Amino acid sequence: MGGPFRLYGEPVVEACADSGWDYLDICGEPEFMERMEVKYREKAVDMGSLIVSACGFDSVPAELGLMFNSRQWLPPAVPNQVEAYLSLEADKRIVGNFAAYESAVLGVANADKLQELRRSRPKRPRPVIPGPRPPKGPLPDHLKEVGVWAVKLPSTDAIVVRRTLSCLAENPGGLPDVKESTEQIERREAFWSTIKLAHFGVKIASKSLLGVIRFITVGVFIGLFGKTGIGRWLLLKFPSLFSLGWFRKKGPTEDEVACINTLPYHNALHK
Numbered sequence: 001m002g003g004p005f006r007l008y009g010e011p012v013v014e015a016c017a018d019s020g021w022d023y024l025d026i027c028g029e030p031e032f033m034e035r036m037e038v039k040y041r042e043k044a045v046d047m048g049s050l051i052v053s054a055c056g057f058d059s060v061p062a063e064l065g066l067m068f069n070s071r072q073w074l075p076p077a078v079p080n081q082v083e084a085y086l087s088l089e090a091d092k093r094i095v096g097n098f099a100a101y102e103s104a105v106l107g108v109a110n111a112d113k114l115q116e117l118r119r120s121r122p123k124r125p126r127p128v129i130p131g132p133r134p135p136k137g138p139l140p141d142h143l144k145e146v147g148v149w150a151v152k153l154p155s156t157d158a159i160v161v162r163r164t165l166s167c168l169a170e171n172p173g174g175l176p177d178v179k180e181s182t183e184q185i186e187r188r189e190a191f192w193s194t195i196k197l198a199h200f201g202v203k204i205a206s207k208s209l210l211g212v213i214r215f216i217t218v219g220v221f222i223g224l225f226g227k228t229g230i231g232r233w234l235l236l237k238f239p240s241l242f243s244l245g246w247f248r249k250k251g252p253t254e255d256e257v258a259c260i261n262t263l264p265y266h267n268a269l270h271k
Contacts, residue, residue: 006110009032019049022049023052026055027056033156035117054156062200063160070197071196080198085203086204087207094246095246095248108227124166124170127168128169129199149209149212150203150206171192172192173189
């Protein structure tokens with residue numbers, strides 16, 4: 001099923017939770033994921049249903065990248081920060097799926113609802129991470145090792161990873177399954193004990209500074225216009241204009257999809 005999940009996803013989640021079926025999606029919408037957890041968690045637990053979101057291309061490499069990098073540090077060294085860089089390259093022009101663009105626009109529109117939802121829930125303990133917190137700010141940086149410019153990407157990936165880290169802080173041995181043998185428990189605890197907590201962020205990268213400025217411009221358009229009804233209408237009515245050609249309603253052609261190379265890579269910094 002495609003997105004936006006906040007428009008089409010809940011009936012499927014509800015049906016799976018009610019019937020005991022498992023649910024898996026590629027959602028990248030924090031408000032939808034957290035609202036479904038609040039609304040259907042108890043029912044899913046009672047019925048033995050797994051409700052799992054964020055299993056798409058971007059969130060999975062983000063988590064696996066953090067896990068891989070964090071396991072490379074041997075005591076007493078520990079990682080302080082892991083950054084994921086996402087670079088999009090193509091022989092032809094890059095055109096994205098309109099549903100992803102629409103999800104981003106609606107995400108801005110529902111930002112207040114997400115904050116309200118989080119305030120209504122008990123706060124989870126923050127993971128204790130050695131060393132200083134990474135600096136905040138939207139300024140581009142230059143990753144000389146791979147020859148790209150990058151800027152912070154306000155994506156779901158960082159949120160998903162932070163949720164995993166919070167869960168790991170509460171359950172250092174990982175989450176137990178309903179039915180586990182002694183051997184399975186030992187293997188689970190042995191694996192998760194090797195994952196070290198670190199700050200995590202995502203940046204979108206381009207070989208040129210001009211490409212990064214283009215990313216920032218599109219982000220400003222969505223961030224400003226997405227807050228009002230007329231602004232959202234304009235964004236969704238003229239996606240090609242406000243995305244500087246990256247999105248259009250009819251989506252990419254097969255040739256445009258085939259020529260895109262998406263390169264995720266990670267950079268880890270130690271304490």
